[in-house]
């Protein structure tokens with residue numbers, strides 16, 4: 211139909227935009243890898259031996275970033291200040307693992323603006339702004355090329371939506387129209403782009419522990435966070451990853467109790483090393 215863009219055309223434009231942006235000035239990872247739309251029929255796949263970026267297809271019909279779909283993806287999930295960065299730091303010393311922390315520095319400075327601070331100051335006005343940017347930067351994290359065979363990420367595009375956007379909306383701090391627009395974006399992305407996750411590691415803490423660690427970390431923007439905010443985030447995490455009643459799980463969940471002191475936590479990480487890394491055999 212004249213003037214009507216198909217989904218494929220829309221995606222083509224989207225990828226071209228990302229490429230152009232990456233090449234120009236974006237602080238997002240440059241999108242230079244070859245992309246392909248996964249075909250529904252595996253028999254129709256074309257594969258050129260010896261070319262690392264050869265065209266590959268998937269049975270799902272989703273767009274796949276070539277080569278990256280073979281790597282294991284582990285997402286470390288948990289409340290604010292639960293110890294995710296500390297956990298990633300520990301595993302960063304393991305060869306074969308590339309860790310990708312949450313792009314918080316971008317959320318604190320996008321072209322001179324601080325949407326994280328704005329969101330905490332006035333969530334009704336700035337929640338959509340922050341969460342739109344979080345969604346983009348988390349997608350960029352999921353799709354970035356890495357050299358190692360195992361990708362360990364802090365959080366995911368899934369928790370951004372199922373925990374933080376959901377929390378803003380349910381607490382009445384995000385207007386319904388903002389929630390609807392963010393949901394449309396999220397649904398489009400997850401329907402059309404392959405975002406594989408092999409394992410979720412849930413650092414399970416009490417909100418009180420996080421509150422203490424948050425105060426200790428003393429991030430300027432977060433000084434206004436009350437215990438009740440951490441309780442809401444905790445409840446949403448429990449509903450998603452433990453009760454499994456709220457939103458789809460993108461991967462199996464390994465729960466690590468994380469209220470313990472640092473030394474004990476490092477010991478727990480070591481104890482769970484094999485279970486965590488076994489995600490790469492799946």
Ligand SMILES: Nc1ncnc2c1ncn2[C@@H]1O[C@H](COP(=O)(O)OP(=O)(O)O)[C@@H](O)[C@H]1O
Nearest residue numbers: 290291292293294295296423427470471472475
């Ligand atoms: N097991 C622990 N016991 C005490 N403090 C911790 C522990 N793990 C992390 N911390 C401290 O708590 C704060 C938040 O930890 P961090 O790893 O940044 O959490 P997250 O990345 O989940 O927000 C930091 O100051 C960190 O040094």
Ligand SMILES: Nc1ccn([C@H]2C[C@H](O)[C@@H](COP(=O)(O)O)O2)c(=O)n1
Nearest residue numbers: 289290291312314344369370374432
């Ligand atoms: N979708 C998201 C993700 C994170 N945040 C906030 C919460 C914290 O203030 C900060 C970083 O989180 P941490 O890694 O310390 O747990 O970003 C958010 O508002 N929305």
